[in-house]
Amino acid sequence: MVEQLSPLEPVFRAGSHGNFVDGIGVTLSEIAPGSIVQLAAWPGQEKKLMATINSVTALKLADGAGAGASSDRYAAFGFAPAKFLVTDTSEGLAATFAKEVPSAIGTVTDLSHGRTALRITGAKAEWVLAKLFAIDFSSAAFPLGSGISTTHHDIFTQIQRSGPASFDLYVFRSFARSFWKMLCHAADEVGYEVR
Amino acid sequence: MLITCPYCGPRDVSEFAYQGDGNRKRPDPASTDPETWNAYVYDRLNPAGAHNEIWQHAGGCRAHLAVVRDTLTHEVSSVRFAREHGAPTHGRRKSGAKA
Numbered sequence: 001m002v003e004q005l006s007p008l009e010p011v012f013r014a015g016s017h018g019n020f021v022d023g024i025g026v027t028l029s030e031i032a033p034g035s036i037v038q039l040a041a042w043p044g045q046e047k048k049l050m051a052t053i054n055s056v057t058a059l060k061l062a063d064g065a066g067a068g069a070s071s072d073r074y075a076a077f078g079f080a081p082a083k084f085l086v087t088d089t090s091e092g093l094a095a096t097f098a099k100e101v102p103s104a105i106g107t108v109t110d111l112s113h114g115r116t117a118l119r120i121t122g123a124k125a126e127w128v129l130a131k132l133f134a135i136d137f138s139s140a141a142f143p144l145g146s147g148i149s150t151t152h153h154d155i156f157t158q159i160q161r162s163g164p165a166s167f168d169l170y171v172f173r174s175f176a177r178s179f180w181k182m183l184c185h186a187a188d189e190v191g192y193e194v195r
Numbered sequence: 196m197l198i199t200c201p202y203c204g205p206r207d208v209s210e211f212a213y214q215g216d217g218n219r220k221r222p223d224p225a226s227t228d229p230e231t232w233n234a235y236v237y238d239r240l241n242p243a244g245a246h247n248e249i250w251q252h253a254g255g256c257r258a259h260l261a262v263v264r265d266t267l268t269h270e271v272s273s274v275r276f277a278r279e280h281g282a283p284t285h286g287r288r289k290s291g292a293k294a
């Protein structure tokens with residue numbers, strides 16, 4: 001198996017940083033799933049593709065824009081009409097979907113090496129993300145499990161709410177290091193722990 | 196200015212790319228009539244008021260959208276997927292809405 005390397009390695013410093021004397025506002029980490037796969041359905045085939053995602057991952061994807069869900073192993077959410085991002089803690093998910101999704105239903109794109117997955121967790125997670133994205137991060141507008149596509153300064157980012165105070169961010173791997181540094185700067189004010 | 200994408204909900208205009216006048220009809224590709232092509236490429240209504248426009252949600256779901264925007268006030272009175280004819284069917288999270 002190929003040894004996984006992180007693009008954050010030169011700037012990843014575990015421990016407490018910033019203004020943490022009054023407590024840690026957020027925890028930042030890289031979640032490094034083994035697989036990150038993008039699935040797209042042809043017009044009229046969305047329901048069949050969702051059924052395949054449900055059967056492979058045992059997640060229940062609801063109808064509706066941006067709906068998603070996660071388990072200990074998998075995460076999935078809609079990020080565009082008839083398009084879904086699915087992650088697996090193990091490698092090999094793209095090969096599984098390539099077998100399960102016939103070309104008449106849709107397409108499978110392996111992004112495992114193309115994206116970096118970051119997690120921000122803590123009482124100040126919404127506050128810190130709101131500095132970077134023009135998005136309503138409240139749980140009323142951004143419910144648990146759901147996902148969005150947005151940009152930071154024209155850099156594409158997909159975000160899933162992975163917990164009441166937790167978000168997973170998927171960014172281009174080639175931009176991950178600068179994005180990580182920016183995320184750390186944004187979290188400086190509230191105090192952050194890297195782990 | 197906010198545009199309410201039928202998939203993503205209300206988003207800042209910086210996420211969208213303007214794709215031009217939505218009133219244009221591409222001439223028959225077999226046509227060699229220069230007047231027709233000249234009109235397609237250059238002639239614009241340029242109204243002071245409601246204007247049909249095509250935008251792409253380039254920094255979001257990447258869908259192409261048919262938008263009616265008031266050129267005097269920037270008020271957006273209608274947004275639907277450009278591929279659809281008729282009203283939007285994909286209701287997404289309006290501000291404050293539940294899943």
Ligand SMILES: [Zn+2]
Pocket residue numbers: 200201202203204252255256257258
């Ligand atoms: Zn959109």
